[in-house]
Amino acid sequence: MKPVSLQVAIPERGFRWVRLDGKGNWVLADPPANWSEEDHVAAESDEASRWGEAQNYYLAAASNECTTGTVALLNQPDIYLFFTVARPGPGTILRYANLFGLLGSWDSTGQSVSVRRAKKIFSQFDWGAPEHPRYLQIQLESASTWLLAFAQTRTLVSDWSRLSERGEIRRAFNRYKAGENDEVLELLNKTYPLGAGNLTFSLGFDSQGEIAAQVHSSSLRDLLRVQFGLAVAAGTSHRQCQECGHWFAVRPGLGRPDKKFCSNACRMRAMRKRKRSG
Ligand SMILES: [Zn+2]
Numbered sequence: 001m002k003p004v005s006l007q008v009a010i011p012e013r014g015f016r017w018v019r020l021d022g023k024g025n026w027v028l029a030d031p032p033a034n035w036s037e038e039d040h041v042a043a044e045s046d047e048a049s050r051w052g053e054a055q056n057y058y059l060a061a062a063s064n065e066c067t068t069g070t071v072a073l074l075n076q077p078d079i080y081l082f083f084t085v086a087r088p089g090p091g092t093i094l095r096y097a098n099l100f101g102l103l104g105s106w107d108s109t110g111q112s113v114s115v116r117r118a119k120k121i122f123s124q125f126d127w128g129a130p131e132h133p134r135y136l137q138i139q140l141e142s143a144s145t146w147l148l149a150f151a152q153t154r155t156l157v158s159d160w161s162r163l164s165e166r167g168e169i170r171r172a173f174n175r176y177k178a179g180e181n182d183e184v185l186e187l188l189n190k191t192y193p194l195g196a197g198n199l200t201f202s203l204g205f206d207s208q209g210e211i212a213a214q215v216h217s218s219s220l221r222d223l224l225r226v227q228f229g230l231a232v233a234a235g236t237s238h239r240q241c242q243e244c245g246h247w248f249a250v251r252p253g254l255g256r257p258d259k260k261f262c263s264n265a266c267r268m269r270a271m272r273k274r275k276r277s278g
Contacts, residue, residue, distance in 0.1 A: 002206075003077040004199065004215045004230065006223045009106040010072070011139070013062035013126055015097045017090065018118075018140075020056050026118040031057045031090040035147065040087055043147035044155075054143040057090070059097050061139035063126035066106075073216060074100065078231070080224040083153035084247040093146045102141045103149050105198070105219040109139045153224050157247050159187055160228075161238045192229065197222045243270045 019029040031053065039054040082096060102109045112135045115122060127136045163169055163184055172184035198218045206212040217223035235252040241262035248262040261267040 002212065002214065003075055004217050004223060004226050005073045005075045006079070006100065006217050006220060007105075008072045008074045008101045008220075009066045009139075010098060010101050011061040011063045012065045012067055015059040015094060015102075016062050016121075016125070017094065017143075018058050018060045018121060020058060024114075024117055026060075026113060026121055028121040028124060029057075031143065033091075034087070034089045035143070039144070039147060043144070043151040046148060046151070051144050054147055057143040058140045059094065059102065059143070059146075060121075060125070062124070064128040064138070065126070073214075078227060078249060079220070080153055080157075080227045080231070081247060081249060083150050083224055084157050085150065086154065086245065088147070088150050090143065093143060097141075097146075100220050102139060103145060103219065103221040104141060106139060108219070109141050110137045111140045112136070113138050113140070149221060149224065153228070154247070156187075156191055156225075156228060157238050158240075160232060163187070164232075164237060191225060197226055199226065241266050243267070 016028065017030050019027050019031075021027055035054050036052040038050060038052040042048075042050040042052070042054075079100060085092065114135055115129075115131065115133060118136070122131070125138075127138055129136055160169075168182075168184050172182045175182040176185055199222070200216050200218060202214045202216070203211060204214050217226055231249060231251075237250045238247050239250055239259065240247055242260045243266035244262060246262045248259075250257060250259055261270060
């Protein structure tokens with residue numbers, strides 16, 4: 001089967017950081033270069049009460065028109081690996097949003113914003129309306145939503161590889177048959193509850209003009225789960241680079257199965273270090 005593609009909606013003018021201040025006004029403002037310690041801890045522990053500034057910053061679509069007029073379909077097999085980066089800063093989040101769109105579907109990210117409360121940024125955005133309406137429907141997603149998505153994807157990849165290294169994935173089947181509870185089954189139920197994930201199917205032409213089955217994900221958030229699921233179902237394992245700490249995929253039959261580094265650059269760097277110290 002072909003990889004699942006994503007319906008990407010990227011505004012013609014990209015996304016911008018805006019801040020919702022304490023009085024409910026939307027202000028154009030860049031976040032600090034990095035999120036605070038408390039924001040990263042809140043993302044890891046998924047505790048809403050502990051967020052710092054990350055919950056006041058939002059990615060806002062700078063225009064309501066998308067690049068293609070409708071949506072672009074993006075075929076890339078391992079976007080989920082992008083989301084395993086530890087401690088992503090605002091620059092990384094903005095870059096990914098401009099590449100892949102928001103985590104939620106275009107429809108689900110729409111929020112009604114009072115024009116009066118967004119007056120200061122109104123002129124710099126193209127929200128498809130002159131000044132007369134009092135409210136506008138614009139696409140917004142908070143930075144905390146993004147930090148959560150990174151933390152959850154990273155945890156999923158690392159939990160799964162820890163369990164598979166200990167042989168737990170194989171053993172889980174016997175417990176499943178015996179009706180026993182199990183860490184693997186719990187992880188599966190939590191990550192893939194029944195009815196989760198929104199995929200659509202269509203028949204269309206591939207690049208050679210042949211009729212091909214096409215599966216699309218309607219949101220980036222769904223795509224991350226589906227891509228990870230398809231990868232491990234195909235026997236892919238994941239490892240953390242011994243040099244830089246990035247997670248990378250080891251696909252069966254491709255490259256060395258005992259690969260320790262994410263890239264040649266990291267392998268060379270580790271080698272130079274070893275030479276220097278030895
Ligand atoms: Zn590396």
